[in-house]
Structures are given as structure tokens and as C-alpha cells.
Amino acid sequence: MLHLRLIVPADLSDEVVELIGRTVGTAHVVVLAGAARSPVGDVVMCDVAREAGDELIGALREMGIDDCGSITVENMDLTLSKQADEAERAAPGESADAVLWEELSEVTHEESTFSATYVAFLAVATMLAACGVMLDNTILIVGAMAVGPEFGPLAGISTALVQRAPRLVARSLWALIGGFAAAMLLTAGFAWLMDAFGLFDAGMVTAHRPNTGFIWHPGWMSFVVALLAGVAGTLSLTSAKSGALIGVAISVTTVPAAANAAVAFSYQDFQQTWGSSEQLLANLGGIVLAGTLTLLIQKALWRTSRRAVNGR
Structure with a gap:
């Protein structure tokens, strides 16, 4: 699994959460309204199966989140969660074969x-x-x-x-x-x-x-x-x-x-x-x-x- 931490302008926060929700292989969505100070905005966090990570990151960049906010990606060595297991099963392909181009x-x-x-x-x-x-x-x-x-x-x-x-x-x-x-x-x-x-x-x-x-x-x-x-x-x-x-x-x-x-x-x-x-x-x-x-x-x-x- 990958952990994404996003700083998102408040007016784009709902759109980003919706994007995460319809991306297959995501779990554990957290929204901290107004938590970010530099740049100012909401903090949105989620976990995503590695094999779905490239698609999600690409969509976030198309929205310009990397320009007006930030996208931080971390590899997670251990995730104990039924929802995470279901997300990995739903994601297409195998995580070992997935290429994160970014x-x-x-x-x-x-x-x-x-x-x-x-x-x-x-x-x-x-x-x-x-x-x-x-x-x-x-x-x-x-x-x-x-x-x-x-x-x-x-x-x-x-x-x-x-x-x-x-x-x-x-x-x-x-x-x-x-x-x-x-x-x-x-x-x-x-x-x-x-x-x-x-x-x-x-x-x-x-x-x-x-x-x-x-x-x-x-x-x-x-x-x-x-x-x-x-x-x-x-x-x-x-x-x-x-x-x-x-x-x-x-x-x-x-x-x-x-x-x-x-x-x-x-x-x-x-x-x-x-x-x-x-x-x-x-x-x-x-x-x-x-x-x-x-x-x-x-x-x-x-x-x-x-x-x-x-x-x-």
C-alpha cells in the first residue's frame, strides 16, 4: 500500500475526495479541514494499493494539486486493515508489477x-x-x-x-x-x-x-x-x-x-x-x-x- 498526504485548496477539497472515492484500490480517507498553513488549505490523506497509485497520482496532477498544493507519497511496509485488504484485491494487477512513473x-x-x-x-x-x-x-x-x-x-x-x-x-x-x-x-x-x-x-x-x-x-x-x-x-x-x-x-x-x-x-x-x-x-x-x-x-x-x- 501507498500512503498519500495531500495539501489541497479548500475549494478543490470535495473534488479530490470524490476522485479518491471513485478510484479503485483506495482506503482510509481522512480530511483535515483548514489544517494546512503553508500552503493554506485542507489536508487530505488516504491509502491506495500500489497498482492503483499511478492512476490516482496522475489524476491529481491533472487537477493541478502539485501546483497549488502538494502531493506526498510514502511506501507503507505494514497495513493491518480489512478495508486495505479489500482495496488491494479490488485493484487491477499485482503490486510487484506496478510501475509508479512519477x-x-x-x-x-x-x-x-x-x-x-x-x-x-x-x-x-x-x-x-x-x-x-x-x-x-x-x-x-x-x-x-x-x-x-x-x-x-x-x-x-x-x-x-x-x-x-x-x-x-x-x-x-x-x-x-x-x-x-x-x-x-x-x-x-x-x-x-x-x-x-x-x-x-x-x-x-x-x-x-x-x-x-x-x-x-x-x-x-x-x-x-x-x-x-x-x-x-x-x-x-x-x-x-x-x-x-x-x-x-x-x-x-x-x-x-x-x-x-x-x-x-x-x-x-x-x-x-x-x-x-x-x-x-x-x-x-x-x-x-x-x-x-x-x-x-x-x-x-x-x-x-x-x-x-x-x-x-
Whole structure:
């Protein structure tokens, strides 16, 4: 269930309550007349089944409640109520399959911001991966992939394409391209510093690396893995049953490929630099493609499900 808290102008309060009442899957409607002070208005609260939440939120936005008042949505972990159980049964579809597009847009917007913290996380992850490729250590590679925050802007691009939001596409692309450019530049400097201290050397780049050599040898399997990771990551964002992206991050080689490209470039090994760059681009492209297709399929299936229920 979702909990909605609305601040509504007094002259729209009855219309909002009526909208909530005729929306399938709602329960526990509360109206506090004149309770809001900033902005001034009534406070209207209700609970709604997740699978009916997107429709209700969309209708409230069409009324302009987000402009003249406010719409706050919270996920409820536990609701003990017979009325809530009946509301969830009445709502079409399954809650785990429902996509809250407003929530998804907000999450991906926040995760797609080019900020100092984002660049710091990506740079640290890339430096950690650089240590992993130089030492041929898969544990460090896995750790670096788990730390990397790059799935945020990748999901932002997919969401923006489906929602036809060009500004979010541009914002996410800037975070992705600018973030990796900064991280790779810092990692190249890190490699030079490690070489100065005698911890890295050119022989480590050209040495046979059975555990991490795949990073700069892209192939169709790299693209297939990226596609699967993109599907899993998108489902983890949209599903009510999953919110963790660490498992997805471990499935792809974006950060390690960027790290290997930066280190190889610092030692003028342009063959590895190019191979790693191809690996990076294949993974980024595969994730965006899979994420976009997953969202489109979810959107189509949900529309079909709702039409089937409404046509009964």
C-alpha cells in the first residue's frame, strides 16, 4: 500500500475526495479541514494499493494539486486493515508489477545528477578497479563494480526515453559521460602516482592476466551480459519487491573497463585502451537498450492489464 498526504485548496477539497472515492484500490480517507498553513488549505490523506497509485497520482496532477498544493507519497511496509485488504484485491494487477512513473522519474532524476559526490564515488570505484586489473585480482574488481554509481544515469536515460523527457536524457548523458571522463582522468593520474611509488609498472599491464584479461577483450557475450544486467537493474528499480542494485553492478564491467582503459593509456598501451573502451561502450549501450525495452514492455503490459480489468 501507498500512503498519500495531500495539501489541497479548500475549494478543490470535495473534488479530490470524490476522485479518491471513485478510484479503485483506495482506503482510509481522512480530511483535515483548514489544517494546512503553508500552503493554506485542507489536508487530505488516504491509502491506495500500489497498482492503483499511478492512476490516482496522475489524476491529481491533472487537477493541478502539485501546483497549488502538494502531493506526498510514502511506501507503507505494514497495513493491518480489512478495508486495505479489500482495496488491494479490488485493484487491477499485482503490486510487484506496478510501475509508479512519477516515483521512477524522481529517483532517476536524483541519481542522474553530476555532483562532486557522484564523481568521487565513480573515481574511487575506478581507482579500485585499476588496482584489481593491475594485480589481476577479481575480488577488487567485484568490489569496484559494487561501489560504482553509474547505473543511476543509465536508468535515467532509459526512463527519459520512455517518458519522452529530453531534458532528463541530456542531464543523464552529462552525468554519465562527464562522470566517466573525470573518473578516468583521475585514475590515469592515480596510475602515474602509483608508478612513481613503485607500486605499478608497465610489466603489470602487458602481463598475462587470466582473471581480468577479459576486460579489454569485448565480444558478443559482453553485450549479452549487459542486456541481462540492464533488465535486472530496471526491474529492481520498478518493482516493489527489490530496491538493491549491488547484484546488478557486479554483473557488468563498466567501471573495470574504464579503469583498464585509463591505466593502459597512462602506459601508452593503446591496444588495451581501445579494447577496454569498446568493452565500456558495449556495456553502457547494452544496459540502456535493455532498460528502455524493459520499461516499454512493462508499460504495455500494464496498460493491457488495466484495459482487461476495466472492460469486464
